Amino acid sequence: MARADGTLQAWADRCPHRGMRLSLGFVRGDRLVCLYHGWQFDVEGACRQVPAHPNMTPPSTVSPVRYRAVDRSGIAWVSTADSSDTAVPERPAPETATEPIRSVWFTAETGRVIDRLRSEVEDLDLDEHVATGRIDGVEIRAGIQRVDETTTAVHVVAVGKLPAETVTRLVRRLHDIRDSVTTTVEAVQ
Numbered sequence: 001m002a003r004a005d006g007t008l009q010a011w012a013d014r015c016p017h018r019g020m021r022l023s024l025g026f027v028r029g030d031r032l033v034c035l036y037h038g039w040q041f042d043v044e045g046a047c048r049q050v051p052a053h054p055n056m057t058p059p060s061t062v063s064p065v066r067y068r069a070v071d072r073s074g075i076a077w078v079s080t081a082d083s084s085d086t087a088v089p090e091r092p093a094p095e096t097a098t099e100p101i102r103s104v105w106f107t108a109e110t111g112r113v114i115d116r117l118r119s120e121v122e123d124l125d126l127d128e129h130v131a132t133g134r135i136d137g138v139e140i141r142a143g144i145q146r147v148d149e150t151t152t153a154v155h156v157v158a159v160g161k162l163p164a165e166t167v168t169r170l171v172r173r174l175h176d177i178r179d180s181v182t183t184t185v186e187a188v189q
């Protein structure tokens, strides 16, 4: 969820009342409302209203689990680590809006995925976590996530608004890249 001022929020998908998925709820003003019993949480995660007991002051200890979330480089970065100093890649934000394209999961270790990106992405500018460049002429940014030793996720956004057919073509390309890495890994084993 995003605050009215645009600040990103990321919470565990579990209501602290009875465990309902908060993602099934809705945002009203600056509050997230749980779909089950309608408890309302403000942007700090504090429960502000319990509809069944409108005169009750909700206990301050009732709060969803919140994660550190930062919007940077046109990508939402969320840290589930219990630390406020987890590094977030520093890249200037694109001047135009970004459009989410696809998160692609590779069954391959991160170095191998990066090697493939080097050969597939034009004008690639790459660090440990962020790749920028162009695929088939489309300017992209990608967050590179090492999930574990054999799994890497690449979260791709396009810079600017794209026609639907270009998005479809780009998704196909990303899947081809993913499949080529997976095929290569299987051939080596």
Ligand code: FES
Binding pocket: 015, 016, 017, 018, 019, 020, 034, 035, 036, 037, 038, 039
């Ligand atoms: S489970 Fe969310 S308000 Fe009851």
